[in-house]
Amino acid sequence: MLTPICASAQDLSYQPINPRFGGNPFNSNHLLGEANAQNKYxxxxxRSNQSQADIFAQQLQSRLLSSLSSQVVDAIFGKDPQQSGTIQFGGQTIQFDRGLDSVTLRITDQSTGKETVISIPTLVKAS
Structure with a gap:
């Protein structure tokens, strides 16, 4: 009954599969492929199903809005800044008023009447 029994064991070690959590970096392509195969979103x-004309119209609209925003910024902060003004573009009306420490922009959608107000602090140059 009192015979000695030898027991042996080895350390348990855990190795994650996902490379983001310390796993093998060669698993990343395989895991990404599986995730894309299961993705139903x-x-x-x-834009792959849009026509060239639709893409061109979106890019043109983006460039026009960028040009308009540059003009608004120049009118407010340019060489000869204005105290107030109104700019209309399409169905949008942009009004700006310069205060002592900020410029207030009011962007109004004329079709819905929805108004967005943005307050931009002005930087005062120390002399």
Whole structure:
């Protein structure tokens, strides 16, 4: 009954599979492939099914709005800044008023009447 029994064991070690958690970096392509295969989400902003004319119209609108925003910034902060003004573009009305320490922009959507107010602090140059 009192015979000695030898027991042997080895350390348990855990190795994660995902490379983000310390796993083998060669698993990343395999895991990404599996995730993409299971992904049922489709991007609503995917441009692959748009026509060339639609893409061109969106890019043109983006460039026009960028040019308009540059003009607004020049009118407010340019060489000869104005105290107030109104700019209309499409269905939008942009009004700006310069205060003592900030410039207030009011962007109004004329079709819905929705108004967005943005207050931009002005930097005062120390002399």
């Amino acid at each position: 489709t991007d609503p902003n995917d």
